[in-house]
Amino acid sequence: MTKEEIxxxxxxxxxxxxxxxxxxxxxxxxxxxxxxNILDRIAELEKELKKK
Structure with a gap:
């Protein structure tokens, strides 16, 4: 996923x-x-975003 997609x-x-x-x-x-579930997914995405 790109930063923009996240x-x-x-x-x-x-x-x-x-x-x-x-x-x-x-x-x-x-x-x-x-x-x-929604909050968990947001947390996952925010972690992924920090890696980018």
Whole structure:
């Protein structure tokens, strides 16, 4: 992935977090798991970005 692609994916994931804050996932456990997965992916991408 290029630096620009990583940055774009991070922005997309942040937008996705905002979208899900509206309560579209009703099950609390499913919501928490989904949010944690997004945050984990953002952390992975930020580490990759620092290497570039």
């Amino acid at each position: 940055e774009q994916e991070i922005e997309n994931l942040k937008f996705l977090l905002e979208f899900h804050s509206e309560g579209f996932i009703k099950d609390p456990t499913e919501y928490e798991n989904h949010i944690n």
